[in-house]
Amino acid sequence: MKRNSRLSSTLHILVHMAETQEHALTSEQLATFIHTNPVVVRRTIAGLRDAGIVTSARGHGGGWQLGRAPEKISLAEISAALGETLLPFGTEPESPGCLVEQAVIAALDDFRVEAERLLAEKLSRITLADLAADFRRRYELIGVTSHAV
Amino acid sequence: MKRNSRLSSTLHILVHMAETQEHALTSEQLATFIHTNPVVVRRTIAGLRDAGIVTSARGHGGGWQLGRAPEKISLAEISAALGETLLPFGTEPESPGCLVEQAVIAALDDFRVEAERLLAEKLSRITLADLAADFRRRYELIGVTSHAV
DNA sequence: AAGATTCGTAACTAACTAAGTTACATGAAA
DNA sequence: TTTCATGTAACTTAGTTAGTTACGAATCTT
Numbered sequence: 001m002k003r004n005s006r007l008s009s010t011l012h013i014l015v016h017m018a019e020t021q022e023h024a025l026t027s028e029q030l031a032t033f034i035h036t037n038p039v040v041v042r043r044t045i046a047g048l049r050d051a052g053i054v055t056s057a058r059g060h061g062g063g064w065q066l067g068r069a070p071e072k073i074s075l076a077e078i079s080a081a082l083g084e085t086l087l088p089f090g091t092e093p094e095s096p097g098c099l100v101e102q103a104v105i106a107a108l109d110d111f112r113v114e115a116e117r118l119l120a121e122k123l124s125r126i127t128l129a130d131l132a133a134d135f136r137r138r139y140e141l142i143g144v145t146s147h148a149v
Numbered sequence: 150m151k152r153n154s155r156l157s158s159t160l161h162i163l164v165h166m167a168e169t170q171e172h173a174l175t176s177e178q179l180a181t182f183i184h185t186n187p188v189v190v191r192r193t194i195a196g197l198r199d200a201g202i203v204t205s206a207r208g209h210g211g212g213w214q215l216g217r218a219p220e221k222i223s224l225a226e227i228s229a230a231l232g233e234t235l236l237p238f239g240t241e242p243e244s245p246g247c248l249v250e251q252a253v254i255a256a257l258d259d260f261r262v263e264a265e266r267l268l269a270e271k272l273s274r275i276t277l278a279d280l281a282a283d284f285r286r287r288y289e290l291i292g293v294t295s296h297a298v
Numbered sequence: 299a300a301g302a303t304t305c306g307t308a309a310c311t312a313a314c315t316a317a318g319t320t321a322c323a324t325g326a327a328a
Numbered sequence: 329t330t331t332c333a334t335g336t337a338a339c340t341t342a343g344t345t346a347g348t349t350a351c352g353a354a355t356c357t358t
Contacts, residue, residue, distance in 0.1 A: 005238075005239040005240065005241070005243075006345095007238065007257070008238070008239070008240050008250075008253055008254065008257055009243075011253040011256075011257070012247075012249055012250055012253050015249045015252065015253060016249055019249075026303090026304065026305090027304075027305070028304085033244070033247075033249075034243065034244075035243055035244065036346080036347075037346085037347055037348065038304090038305090039306095039307085039347080039348075039349085040346065040347065040348090042305065042306070042307085043306095043307085043346095046306085046307095056304090056305060056306090057304080057305080057354095057355080058303085058304055058305045058306085058353075058354045058355055058356095059302090059303060059304055059305080059353095059354055059355025059356050060302065060303045060304075060355060060356035060357065061303080061304085061355085061356060061357090062303075062304050062305065062354090062355070062356085063304070063305085064305095075256075075260075084237075085237070086236070086237075087235070087236075087237075088233075088234070088235075088236075088237040089154075089156065089157070090154040090157070091154065091157050092154070094154075094158075094183060094184055095182070095183075095184065098161075098182075099284055099287045099288055099291070100161055100164045100165055100168075100182075100284050101157075101161055102284075102287060103164065103280050103281075103283040103284040103287060104157055104160040104161050104164060104280060105157065106283065107160075107224075107275060107279070107280055107283065108156070108157055108160070111224075111271060111272065111275065114271070115267075115268055115271060118264075118267060119264055122260060122263070122264065123260065126256060126260065130256065131252050131253060131256055132252075134252040134255065134256065135248055135249050135251075135252040138248045138251060138252060139248055142248070155316095173333095175332090175333065175334090176333075176334070177333085185317080185318075186317085186318055186319065187333090187334090188318080188319070188320085188335095188336090189317065189318065189319090191334065191335070191336085192317095192335095192336085195335080195336095205333090205334065205335090206325095206326080206333080206334080207324075207325045207326055207327095207332085207333055207334045207335085208324095208325055208326025208327055208331090208332060208333055208334080209326060209327040209328065209331065209332045209333075210326085210327065210328090210332080210333085211325090211326070211327085211332075211333045211334065212333070212334085213334095299358100300357100300358090301356105301357085301358090302355100302356085302357080302358105303354100303355080303356080303357100304353100304354085304355085304356100305352105305353085305354080305355100306351100306352085306353075306354095307350100307351090307352085307353105308349105308350090308351090308352105309348100309349085309350085310347105310348080310349080310350105311346100311347080311348075311349100312345100312346085312347075312348095313344100313345085313346080313347090314343105314344085314345085314346095315342100315343085315344080315345100316341100316342090316343090316344105317340100317341085317342080317343100318339105318340080318341070318342090319338100319339080319340070319341090320337105320338085320339080320340095321336100321337090321338085321339100322335100322336090322337090323334105323335080323336085323337100324333100324334080324335075324336100325332100325333085325334080325335100326331100326332085326333085326334100327330105327331085327332080327333105328329100328330085328331080328332100
């Protein structure tokens with residue numbers, strides 16, 4: 001798992017879970033999908049459990065499953081549950097009292113707040129089901145072309 | 150200078166430059182504004198010079214000045230000149246051939262492209278002159294209240 | 299009840315990134 | 329020609345995140 005790819009890795013995992021809703025998948029299995037370690041998987045998606053996006057079960061036959069239908073899981077929720085900030089801005093004051101700095105921070109904070117609202121709105125329109133459907137479309141396409149060619 | 154605050158630090162510097170257009174400011178002076186090192190300043194705003202946002206002059210009496218009127222310098226240009234990505238997404242393929250991954254990357258890339266366009270559009274509507282004006286408004290306000298109180 | 303399986307989590311290591319620093323060459327003005 | 333200031337390379341330091349090891353807790357099977 002590379003840096004800053006937590007959202008894409010998590011989506012990868014979740015689409016696999018959406019395609020395997022009959023039974024739970026172990027951290028071990030999920031880890032192989034994104035070429036990493038079971039512990040990293042647990043740590044990464046722990047927040048998704050708290051948000052009800054996935055459920056986990058210990059012991060024999062345990063593992064991870066979606067917490068609700070893929071149609072009802074948006075990328076906005078997933079991103080939020082991962083604790084990721086959509087924008088990489090930092091505007092902590094460094095010279096308290098400097099009016100120039102205050103003007104800069106005010107402008108950037110305004111921008112950030114509205115931008116995050118906008119992005120979250122866009123992400124909320126994409127669901128896990130959309131990704132799963134696109135996956136299936138690609139899958140069918142492969143089958144068709146390999147027949148045709 | 151803290152992490153990921155390059156845009157705000159640079160804006161801080163640029164507003165100071167907008168308020169001091171009579172003469173050039175040295176890296177040394179700019180560095181004190183954001184509590185860092187002259188070399189860090191040069192490195193940070195080197196890209197702005199290439200974009201024509203600032204000019205630099207060596208030697209006695211040299212330093213940095215705005216390359217054009219603050220009204221004609223947008224935050225979008227500044228951000229782009231800094232080489233910052235507005236979105237912190239990484240979607241490099243890790244399992245070439247995995248159709249699930251392809252679906253995830255396609256969705257995220259679509260989102261990222263449109264989101265970046267949106268954000269750039271918003272940032273292009275804010276100019277250095279806007280920030281400078283806000284600074285001056287705050288400055289006047291201090292003067293008024295300190296009289297009144 | 300015993301044993302196997304799987305998550306939960308703490309603690310440590312390794313890799314990577316970005317800021318900070320030092321040093322010195324280059325160029326321009328007094 | 330001396331002084332001032334940028335340009336830039338090279339190195340150090342700090343902080344973040346992924347990766348790893350280890351082990352306790354919970355749950356299922358037999």
